[in-house]
Amino acid sequence: MVYTVTAMFITKTEKIIADKFIKDGYIILKVEDSKRLRKLQNFIVKSISKNTKNKKSNLDILNSYYMNKRNKDLNQSRLRIYNNINNNQNFRKDFYFLAKHGLDAIVGNELVMQNKINLSIQNPNDHSSLLNMHADTWSGDSPYEVVVWLPMVDAYKSKSMYILPAKYLKKFQKIFLKNQSNQKYLYSKLKKYFHWLEIKFGEVLIFNQTLPHGNIVNKVNETRWSLNCRFKSIFSPYEDKKLGEFFEPITIKPATKIGLKYKLPS
């Protein structure tokens, strides 16, 4: 590999990723291991489909989920699948390896990962699973964290999510100070600045969770399935989401292991 040094000691590829992430607040990358992605998707499909002889493709099963599941029963099913995911020993590891190099470029290579992977299922016209505009830092996440967001189906239009690019933060601050408890007001004032993300199955999104983001009622006639999980550098500052109860180290390097145990001779 040729290392082209610019202002910092990073590769060209890392610089492209870093610049895009800082400018827009997000980056959409191809998953780094499509076998692992299929494995995760198969796991979810098996959790919902008892009929193993089903000839429908995984994408069809997931997209048409709303046809068999009433919105009022959705959260119960979501919790059951969420528990299956988080009881599986390899799921988090597979998830991490889908975006490993992207995370290396944006966050670092000694990481902590959220203990639980979140699952979001959004049926068409379901008002109960909405995430209004928010930034994770407003509820105790560290500004040093990023979110990896992985769709299990193609996500587009209202079946996806929106984010406010960093260049509009000053505008946001002014509007937020005027009426911070009124989500509808904030949304209507900022709507025109949002980027609506189009992410295909096979791609992964890494985004800056300090930027306002959220979703709206899914008006696409398909169910949206997505997973999300937070990552940060091990030694970066923590806020309310602490090491142990919320995060766990996943990539401690040898020098750190040695340093942690080291005692001066005495």
Place this chain on the structure above:
Amino acid sequence: MKLKLRGYITSRKFFDERVPQSVQNLVIREFCKKINANYLLSATEYYMKNNHSILKKIIRDDLNKNINGIVAYSIFQLPDEYFSRKKILSEILKKNKIICFALENKIIKNLEDSENIQLIWEIKKKTIISNNFISKLKMYV
């Protein structure tokens, strides 16, 4: 009919105490089980100091719907200042709704109950001041 209560937790310290959000939710869930109420997923207050925007949003939006009240983790998540607390409690009661505090096992249904909450708050404040005073005093003994 079962009461429907919206959960309310905080992401910041109160009186220098910090409780993980997952633990706050557990305490609320247990409390709701005990009083046989339906617990609706908690809203989390903003991390910014002295900010109660989310609580105000619940009062404005959720309490107009088919929801009977709020179940907060603790009394001490309410605003620091007496009149801000009073305003919040009376807005809830004016709507004929209730607010519960899971940790302290309290249900506030009327003005008398809310005055009781104010009393607990003021005592807590005073004890913190006197504890600090005693710690300083110890340095001279």
